Amino acid sequence: MSTKLSFHLSFLVCLFSLLLVTSCSEDEGGDTLGVVTEEIVSTSGERVILTGRILSQVEITLEDHGFEISSEESFSNPTILSLGERDRPGRFVAETGNLSIEENYFSRAYLINNGEKMFGEAVPFSTLSPQLVCFSPLIGRENTSMTIQGNNFTEDTKIIWDGTEITPSEINFESFLHFSAPAINQNTLIEIQVVSQGKTLTFSEPFEYIIGKWDLVRPFEDQLGKSEAVYFKVGEEFVYGLGHAIPTFSLMDFFKVLDVNTLDTTNIFFPGTAVEGAFFSGPYFGGGSIQRNRPVDPVLFNTTAFWKYDNQSFELLADVPAALYQAAAIQAADKLYLYGGETTDRKPSTETFIYDIPGNSWTQGTEAPFSPRNSYPSFNYNGSNYFIAKDSTFYRHDLGLDTWEVIGEYPYEVKEYGIVQQIDDIVYIGMMGSSRKLYGLQVDGLKWIPKRTPQEVNPYFTISAYTHNGEIFVFRGLQPEGFDRSLWKLDPKAF
Template structure:
């Protein structure tokens, strides 16, 4: 029995000894790492540090040192305050000098002892201004200047006039309010921490001036009429007078003398006829809108101001779109057929032939313009601009129109490689398309009444003229307006 008790006691002492002997004195160490540079720009840096330990730390402060020298004399200190838990911490500093070498290290203040992490070397980045968005606008509007590493003190100059910086997003996009114009086209300068950057793109102030140059010498209002041009002489005629009676005559406006003169016409009065600059034809001889009673009449305005009747058309159409390319006449769409068929007339042979259909239904209300041997047409629904190349007989997409969708009845004309599109029904806007780089810019708004249609549109000497025929409920004569796309005031 004694032997048994002795054995049991020995076993307990042995087990107790094992447990006692397994206790080791704990030795905790705390390490600190300057892990990474999370963000670096011209003047800002965001740093990531980490405290590595298996126990809580009682740090009175932690953060980062930043200095221009490796010995960290006169450092900029990012102090993140007390810290008890190990793990990651992020510090951020701004106000650094651009394009400057810096050294950074993390620190941890532990009960009088200062612990430092590894040193990382970095170079702050250089600011750059790369572009404008958009590159045009008017006084008071806000545009974006794109680039990188813009500093908080960035200033923007339009020519010599400073614009108000509204904000800088992600140090890469400056929102700036356009100042008063000192010239129609100015260079944009951006200054960050004394460094001047010139944006390669120039900025264009919104231009375009309007002037009413003449009232029509009568009370007539032309609708569904045709308009033609021969040099300085603009012709408007046929169609209806307020939709109540046919207008059987033409009127000529001499833009240099600014005088109106009535011109007799011996043909049948028409409405819904097509017209290009010199040619017009077909259309309906009934006053009712429907049904059409269409005729194949075909006329040409001669350079001496007389009208020549040409052989009848091989088709009839109402409200077709017509344009002249390389001396040949094209007639497209209309409301009588399926709206896309296109005919080409060769004045040399007098022959008509079918060419490729337009990519969508067109009428004379479709905005179109001719440039460098191509016709451009605008789909009012999709706002897509298409171009027709006669040599290949193909249509191709060009660009999208930024104006309002659904607009018809506007005009399109080209002056010095820039197309001017707009003045659709109930619109006072004109857009400019730079055909060399497909850049769109809005022009100044038309100051006249918008309850009117364009009874005639003409181009002379770099200026656009349009005859406005007001809606029936409005008083007053038709007005001839002059639009100078480059006008600046």
């Protein structure tokens, strides 16, 4: 026999033997029935999703299949997740939501065939703890739609709002609780807690109600125009004047003194030249244009005169080193800081000047990184001067270090002629242009807190403002020129 023929015969014998062995193996395994606990797909606070698999290569008819879950490895008194009859092998999935949070469990797949119950291997798993992530909004009114975000919330989850229990209107994906903020009771800062299966979680930051109570004090008819005027409060007097007179729009050459207790006014003569766009802070004012400013005018007729108001009289002080229109002035201790404004050739100035009050003298300061204007908000707080620019940029000038830095942005649209009034450690800023939007700024934390707004029907404009006895008084006019003026009062802590 040739070598080639011998090789072919040997190959055929081996192939036949392999097929015979394979056939025998399939016949022996075809009647085998088994069940496997595959994996724990996911767990949460009270839910688990599991998969199992039935193994068989022949047709089957099972009376039942599913999972058993128990907190004991012996599976005494287990929870049974029955999936019912089944007539084919393969994977099956079950889910339950009746577990306890933070608990260790064991699970195993099972099947029942001809009355005989078979089990897969026990697989351990643990349920998770409820967790808080955040809530929004942080600040709002009563009936504000609220959302608490977290993880592993259970179906019995409740919200504790300042000690009062609230049932969420919806619980989505075990992660989002929806409800409405209740009406204000006594507290405006609200501690929020979440309770799931008896476990209490507390947010470190409170919810804050938007508060503030506005009252219309009275209509206020006089000749005060819009905010090219000068105004400031000294003691029990609110002093305002200069700027445009109504209805002639000529420049006012006098001041009015308002008694903040009686609201009676007194006209007082001003010995200087009438101006518009003067700077002012405390009893000090100066500069401005001696002619009415129009945007098309190529030059401004600015003055350097500088004045102090004192008990219904005026004292002329040392001239300002530069003739400026709408410069921003801030009094701090025994200094008056003067920033920016517009020069006589209509260029924005970035120069700063410092007036020494005891010495009645001026020195030049460090140049500002932009051109401040008194038509935009500025104030002093705790050793620094603060400015909000036209583009909403929020600047701080540290007076001790004589350094400038950008510290944030104003949270709303910036327009001219709003209010800046400080009560305790809160600076109230806003109501610019025709907007009624007002914020209380916690300067130390740079937290902007919205306040309630006056119920004005028409678009009124801010003319001037002052504080008295913890309340803010705001003059508002129906048009920028100040027609149909009214005096409003805000109690920022009332509700």
